[in-house]
């Protein structure tokens with residue numbers, strides 16, 4: 639099969655199409671004939687050597703795909719060969735075939751194409767786990783999402799609105815600002831021009847939940863902005879892993895400062911998230927309350943440009959790779 643090799647790692651130019659063996663599904667796993675794969679920021683880190691895959695998983699990049707079930711490992715009961723699915727995969731998504739626990743596959747949401755579904759698993763699992771489970775966002779509460787135009791951000795804004803929360807967000811330019819407002823963010827702060835802490839404080843006084851992928855100097859501001867009982871959920875540290883916060887504020891306001899990574903969760907935990915998504919989130923695509931947002935689709939052979947696009951950070955929503963297109967195994 640064709641897959642993307644990143645050799646010894648490095649800049650985007652190390653990525654190239656290679657030929658390799660089709661993986662074989664183990665017990666409880668299905669083999670997917672991949673149609674499209676999502677490109678995620680963690681792929682850039684893994685390519686550069688800063689994010690090694692967990693033991694026992696494919697060294698090939700790629701954390702989410704859409705495609706068709708091509709073979710069943712022993713004990714699989716949920717899918718039949720030929721079913722169209724999207725899946726959160728532990729690695730190996732940038733390839734014509736990849737294996738995944740059958741419990742990490744989901745049907746395509748009603749009205750969503752095979753192509754667009756490839757960009758849903760990573761962002762939906764992450765937002766559901768961090769905003770709704772860990773952050774326990776409630777209807778009527780105020781959510782601050784940093785990186786509002788990112789793949790994660792556009793899903794966080796839409797889901798928070800769909801569940802009745804109010805949303806403020808930070809972005810790096812005017813086009814992203816306008817887009818996030820259209821998606822339903824009441825406040826969209828261009829952090830290159832304005833101080834998000836001052837803007838949110840003057841409009842709302844404070845927030846109940848912060849979903850933060852930046853860290854660094856944002857930590858102190860996040861903690862200052864959180865209202866009594868507020869929750870700060872850290873999902874990345876793009877702006878630095880170290881920050882200084884006023885611990886007295888955590889104490890006095892009874893804040894919860896927490897975070898998580900998706901890839902390290904157990905198979906069972908991700909399976910539980912998948913079930914919750916199917917019940918709570920998938921129906922929102924049918925009603926139009928939530929939609930996939932795709933910036934651009936690249937052919938597998940153009941993977942270097944796809945990574946460069948994410949590195950430029952001008953995109954809004956997801957960047958995808960066309961691996962095998964819509965055909966069957």
Ligand SMILES: NC(=O)c1ccc[n+]([C@@H]2O[C@H](COP(=O)([O-])OP(=O)(O)OC[C@H]3O[C@@H](n4cnc5c(N)ncnc54)[C@H](OP(=O)(O)O)[C@@H]3O)[C@@H](O)[C@H]2O)c1
Nearest residue numbers: 678679764785788789790809810851873874876898899900
């Ligand atoms: N913990 C988890 O479970 C988990 C799971 C998936 C993803 N993540 C993380 O969540 C983040 C978003 O993922 P994604 O795939 O949606 O990424 P993405 O689409 O590439 O978005 C990242 C965004 O962060 C913003 N940003 C703010 N400060 C930045 C900085 N110092 N350097 C680079 N970008 C900065 C950029 O927008 P502006 O230019 O507008 O600021 C950029 O669009 C990533 O950091 C990823 O590693 C975490």
